[in-house]
Amino acid sequence: MSRSAFSRLQAPWLLIAPSLVLALFIISYPIFNIIWQSLHDVSRFGAIRDFTGLQNFLTVFEDPVFLASTRRTLIWTVCVVGGTVLISVPVALVLNQDFHGRGVARTIVMLPWSVSLTMTAVVWRWAFNDDYGMVNVTLQRMGLISGPIHWLATPEFAFPVEIAVGILVSIPFTVTILLGGLSSVPGDIYEAARIDGASAWQQFRQLTMPLLRPFINMAILLNVIYVFNSFPIIWVMTQGGPDNSTHILVTYLYELGFRLGRPGEAAAVSLIMLVMLFVFSIAYLRLQPAKEGEPS
Template sequence: MKVNGTDVEIPLSQQKDIQTVRKRRKKIVLGPYLWLLPSVLLIFTVVLYPIIELLITSVSDMSLSGLRKGFIGLENFKTLFKDATFIKVLKNTLIWTVAVVGISTVLSLGIASLLNQEFPGRRFVRATLIVPWAVSTIITAVIWKWILDFNYGTLNLMLSKLGIIEKNIYWLADPVLSFPLMIVVGIFVTIPFTSFIFLSGLQSIPSSLYESASVDGANSIKSFFYITLPQLKPALTVSTVLNTIYVFNSFPIIWAITKGDPINRTDLVTTYLYKLAFQENKMGEAAAVSVISFILLLSFALFYLKLVTRKGD
């Protein structure tokens, strides 16, 4: 038997022992991969294969029945960027994402700081806060649709009782009011998620840091900027990335309340994609919209994580 490239005479019994050890090592090496194989196959089937199909569809000429007629390169993308409606929808989506994520993050920091304090009924307030997030988004959206209804909405009723308005307002049909109201609904749905992420981060900050800061003469504002925010950086990173992806891909809120009306004023990329694919049967352009959305989200996530990591270093 060769050992390190040199012929060495080894008794037969020892040779069998060595072969047994080698077989066991091979089993140990292959064992974890065999356990991972079902998960890898599932990921390929559910995630990777649809992505590959999406990319192929985005550069193909698709029939009305959804069949590929041939390769057309980037024509679907060119058609989209020549469409004024798509440019408007893309701007809507960017404004929607920045506004909802930014405002909900600021408000959630204040709410989480409040919930981190000791006060009577704190458990009840925490449980109440999570309700809008725990309830299905489509149910919340439908409730808001009725709140904003012209004839039966409670918002018009309350404002009328308070004497603020004399006649009912078309909240959802007004091009000026509809989109800001959708942002308000998005913030309402998002706040519980971000608040509890920040609350978990606040509870992990040692109280000794604040005690040391107070001894050194730091007030609450300095403690917030020099202790709380730096310690919350991991929570802020997770919240910002996940919340941006979630808000950017939001579909139920807009579709349940306005369906993108009036005149595409409240359309987002997701609702516009749905209309292209299932109402206008433009599968190639719809796939191109999905690819553009994926590139935008991936670019943001990589840029933000690199920025946060660099600041941390």
């Protein structure tokens, strides 16, 4: 290989090297710090003390709250992401149609995305308040309940309520991704399908869904990462209660590190979460080509 050809190959790497080094530092330093803490006894003020090996991990795995939080995290992620995608697809299809007031409708759907997730959780906590919340008041005026329901103080109700709120706040982002995908679909193929006698359902199943699948896959992957680490909704509404019945891993981690003063164990939980997300992301991306008939 000539020197000029070798220089041309090196040039792109030299141009991106500063940004690459900065990105590696930003990513690697916190991970190294968390690994270091997870292998040591750490005081509640962050002072690194004795080396303990895998003791923090063993302590976490023996904690029944951690095991329950892990199971609940999987339920939370599957339900919120699944419910979000199921609702967002028809909403995006409707908003993609040409009708009077479509711009206003799109604005209304996207508007919650501009509101802080913490503020949204505060509003819903007020809405589900036992005494003056609008949910109880509305249901009582409609005659559907005889007295106030303790939504956030009852384990059977609190977690499903938070899942419903999680779905509602995830819809705007997902609809935005799907609308971007629908806008790239040419309208000519639908006209050709109608000429060939294809019904609306056949057009949706044979044309819309295959063309929209890459965007649905993107929405699922991004939502899993986002929802898996979603902290404000559960912490603001119930703080993991009542009786630890709504804890997911991220709220359990926060409680370990900042309320119970066990940062070493919190670091171990954060590494477990990182590994879980990494394994899911790799597995999901590896499975997609096989589903679409491409070599993996």
